[in-house]
Structures are given as C-alpha cells and as structure tokens.
Amino acid sequence: GGSACPPAMITAFQDEYGVSVLHAWGMTEMSPLGTLCTLKNKHLQMGKDEQMHILQKQGRAIYGVDMKIVGADGQEQPWDGKSYGDLLVRGPWILDSYYKGESPLVKDEQGRGWFPTGDVATIDPDGFMQITDRSKDVxxxxxxxxxxxxxxxxxxxxxxxxxxxxxxxxxxxxxxxxxxxxxxxxxxxxxxxxxxxxxxxxxxxxxxxxxxxxxxxxxxxxxxxxxxxxxxxxxxxxxxxxx
Missing domain, CATH: 3.30.300.30 (ANL, C-terminal domain)
Known part of the structure; x- marks a missing residue:
C-alpha cells in the first residue's frame, strides 16, 4: 500500500535543499497513482506559508479516480477539511480482487464497488485529500x-x-x-x-x-x-x- 509523506519531512527537505517537492499519493492497487498536489489558480496569490499548508496535503484525485471518506457507520463524510473517515477509492484501473482471493471492495447503495485504502483522511472543499492516519493505527x-x-x-x-x-x-x-x-x-x-x-x-x-x-x-x-x-x-x- 501507499503511505503519506509527513508534512514535517516535506518542510525539512525544502528548508535543507531549497527545492520544490511534488507531493503525490497512491497504492500498488491503484496502478499506482491516486492523487497529485498542485496549487489552484486561486492559491497563487497566497503567502508561502499558506501555500505550504496546502502542498503538504496528498492532493486532488487524478482523472479517472473517485474518492470518498466514510465514518464508522459507513456514512459518507462531508468534504469540509475537518471531518475524517476511512478513505475509499474507485476507478477503471483500480483493483477489484486479489489473485485467488476474495474481492476487498465495499459496495455502496447503488451496488458500486469501492476499494478500502486502509487510510483515514479528510477532504477539503477544493477536493484536496489529506491522510491523517492508517485505519489500523488510529x-x-x-x-x-x-x-x-x-x-x-x-x-x-x-x-x-x-x-x-x-x-x-x-x-x-x-x-x-x-x-x-x-x-x-x-x-x-x-x-x-x-x-x-x-x-x-x-x-x-x-x-x-x-x-x-x-x-x-x-x-x-x-x-x-x-x-x-x-x-x-x-x-x-x-x-x-x-x-
């Protein structure tokens, strides 16, 4: 599976080497890229600290990937940057079953399958996802x-x-x-x-x-x-x- 780069590590790398870091996230089961973190036009006028706060997130889903976060009750959580839950993804190239194993997909009310990433995350109103923990470690x-x-x-x-x-x-x-x-x-x-x-x-x-x-x-x-x-x-x- 994938893992999130800690914000402190990104900041330390930029401070030490003076170069930009492109933050992305994915998993082998996603073939493998899931999100990419780049600033939107409205962010370009912000100060460097505000921009860094955004760039430390895992980013927005790439084309073809859908994301959602669900609580312990299975209900979808709002994209407000504060509510968090288990991160689920789906898309045409995302795994639907393991070799000689059962499908790990979680079905929604419409019968669509979502892959449980094993991460706990938030998603803000602009669609920027941030991993806050692994489900097993929270x-x-x-x-x-x-x-x-x-x-x-x-x-x-x-x-x-x-x-x-x-x-x-x-x-x-x-x-x-x-x-x-x-x-x-x-x-x-x-x-x-x-x-x-x-x-x-x-x-x-x-x-x-x-x-x-x-x-x-x-x-x-x-x-x-x-x-x-x-x-x-x-x-x-x-x-x-x-x-």
Whole structure:
C-alpha cells in the first residue's frame, strides 16, 4: 500500500535543499497513482506559508479516480477539511480482487464497488485529500479518533527527538489512550515531563499522550516504515500510568 509523506519531512527537505517537492499519493492497487498536489489558480496569490499548508496535503484525485471518506457507520463524510473517515477509492484501473482471493471492495447503495485504502483522511472543499492516519493505527479514545501521525509529528518537532511512534494502549474507561515511543538523537536529552509539556498548545489536551517510552531504536522495515506491530510486541506487558 501507499503511505503519506509527513508534512514535517516535506518542510525539512525544502528548508535543507531549497527545492520544490511534488507531493503525490497512491497504492500498488491503484496502478499506482491516486492523487497529485498542485496549487489552484486561486492559491497563487497566497503567502508561502499558506501555500505550504496546502502542498503538504496528498492532493486532488487524478482523472479517472473517485474518492470518498466514510465514518464508522459507513456514512459518507462531508468534504469540509475537518471531518475524517476511512478513505475509499474507485476507478477503471483500480483493483477489484486479489489473485485467488476474495474481492476487498465495499459496495455502496447503488451496488458500486469501492476499494478500502486502509487510510483515514479528510477532504477539503477544493477536493484536496489529506491522510491523517492508517485505519489500523488510529487511536479510538472515548468514542473519538486520535491521529497517531499528528502525535508523532509534534514529537518529531522537538530538537532532541530523532524518531517517534505513537501507538494506542488499552484503557478500562477510554478503550485506548495514546503513548509516544521515542528514540533520541545522539547526545540529546529530554525528560518524559518535558516532552509531554511540549505538546501543550499544539493539540487538544485530551489528545496529549498519557506517557513517553524511551527506546534505543524504533524497528523499521526494508522500506523505512516503522513496524508498529513489532513495537507493540516489544511493549507486551506495558501498563499505562495510574492503572
């Protein structure tokens, strides 16, 4: 499947190399391109910071690709840039079944098949899609969804943090609560309390992680993706503070 490039990574690349980055998104199952992020004419008069905010999104669907986002109840969510849900796509060259496997398509009321990407996303009124998480990684706390990507990006903005992974841990009242697992830069230091305080004002109070776990390294796959499944295995037996 595809993956979204974190906004912090795009900004850092442009700051370091001084070149433009073309943001796009897709999946093998989409053959493979799904969206492309380019500014519309009305955006050209905006300031650089405003333009960067738009360019950090995954972009608008290319010709032939339809997108929609649906909530946990299967109902389509509005394109307001705030409402989020599971991202579904369809088109003439998008996969409808796996080899010797069942079709993964989700049927709508008209009987049309939509491919579930496994991503959670928002779509704004101009059609710009932004991935906020993977469906399997989103943290469901008290009936609300918390984006693990947003929590990770805030931690990564701290100068002492080399890499961060946010995962959900079971909670008897809230179902899940987020913790952030952190690998520090060589020679850098930051305490649990300092890092949690760093979140204040950057996200809603109820989205701030309940704990920080420091590790020497976060497990990565061959393509550089964080292996959260392995990380959860390493944290077997962990219990949230106060439980």
């Amino acid at each position: 943290i469901k706390s008290g009936g609300e969804w918390i984006s693990s990507i947003d929590i990770e990006n805030i931690a990564m903005a701290h100068p002492a943090v080399a890499m961060a992974a946010c995962i959900g841990m079971p909670h008897p009242k809230w179902d899940e609560r987020p913790i952030v697992v952190v690998a520090l830069r060589p020679g850098a230091q930051v305490t649990r309390e300092e890092l949690l305080k760093f979140y204040e004002g950057k996200t809603a109070k109820w989205q701030i992680p309940d704990d920080v776990v420091f590790v020497d390294a976060i497990p990565l796959g061959a393509t550089g993706k964080m292996l959260k499944t392995r990380l959860r295995e390493q944290l077997a037996g962990y219990q949230l503070p106060g439980l």
